[in-house]
Amino acid sequence: MNFVIKNITRNAVALCYRSTNSIKLCQTSIQDNIKCIHTTIKQYDLMDFFDSKKNWNETNIRVGRAWRLDELRIKSNTDLHKLWYVLLKERNMLFTMEHECNEKVRLFPNPERIDKVEESMNNIETVIRERNTAYYRLETGETGERPVVDVVNLFGLPEKYHKQEHFLPKFMNSRWVKSYMEHGYINSLSVKKFYRLYQEKLYNIKRKERNRNFNQVQHLLKRFPDMDLEKLQAEYPDVDLEKAKRSKKARGHFLPKY
Known part of the structure; x- marks a missing residue:
């Protein structure tokens, strides 16, 4: 009788130990997946809408030029998708800083940065439209764009x-x-x-x-x-x-x- 009770106890302890290890393994895998799903290296929450603090009191910020069409045409769709969201975040940050500078009656440094970001985003859209047009012409013989017709509006124009x-x-x-x-x-x-x-x-x-x-x-x-x-x-x-x-x-x- 004692032998049966010992076997039951040993099996129960082993089952609890295995279940605990499986739960910990699932938690670690879920945490690893959560850490991999983000768009930035560091998570700053709402501070992503603001520029780095070292540039807050600067009057001139060194920036690069806009992305050209020739440079974007050699990139894959995945790279263009990532670059689009990087530029989108940069544009939101610049709009926030411009609004904040206007509220504080300060000079917004290098306002041409907004134009460069918008030019880059327009070039990305141009490259994506070129690829879609080429794909649809190959598959269906049409451009795939929305058809455009000449009409007369309510003012007769x-x-x-x-x-x-x-x-x-x-x-x-x-x-x-x-x-x-x-x-x-x-x-x-x-x-x-x-x-x-x-x-x-x-x-x-x-x-x-x-x-x-x-x-x-x-x-x-x-x-x-x-x-x-x-x-x-x-x-x-x-x-x-x-x-x-x-x-x-x-x-x-x-x-x-x-």
């Missing part, structure tokens, strides 16, 4: 419209159809009047620019009679040089050679 999915088709969307009907808002007299005045405004802008360039060419011909006319024509292609040379404003106190 042409614009580019990126197609997207809607809950209702066109013929069931009465709010959209009524605007484009024969007597709808887009074909109304007020929209036509606005479009006519808008075209007149654009014409006046081009006319003033053309007159300004013509007067500038006359002034240059008057000051520099020996200048190269081919380069002048390339600089101002919309100006008639023959007419400018015959004008009185282009004549100075000398006998023109042309």
Whole structure:
């Protein structure tokens, strides 16, 4: 009887010891996995939104240039994904520091850092779009981009419209159809009047620019009679040089050679 009790006790102790070791092993594996899942080497919590303390009172911070397209094209998608989040964190930090400097009425050092980060992020998007376009052209023969069509907006002006999915088709969307009907808002007299005045405004802008360039060419011909006319024509292609040379404003106190 004593022998049976000893065996039962020994088995119970061994089972408890094994279960304790398995629990500790699971805890250590979970902790190791948690330590591996993070985006930064050091965890600063909300301090990731602020620059390092050594740069708080600096007026000039040495930084590098933006990432170029040629440098990003040779990187893998995984590297681009990591770099995107690094730049995203950097941009959030710079926006926070800029806001804090404005609140403290201080000069934000090197504000061009924001432009460099945004340029790098735009270049990453360009590279990703190039790869997606190449993949879809190879697989489906299309670009994979959202199709774009030329439409007329509510002011009667042409614009580019990126197609997207809607809950209702066109013929069931009465709010959209009524605007484009024969007597709808887009074909109304007020929209036509606005479009006519808008075209007149654009014409006046081009006319003033053309007159300004013509007067500038006359002034240059008057000051520099020996200048190269081919380069002048390339600089101002919309100006008639023959007419400018015959004008009185282009004549100075000398006998023109042309």
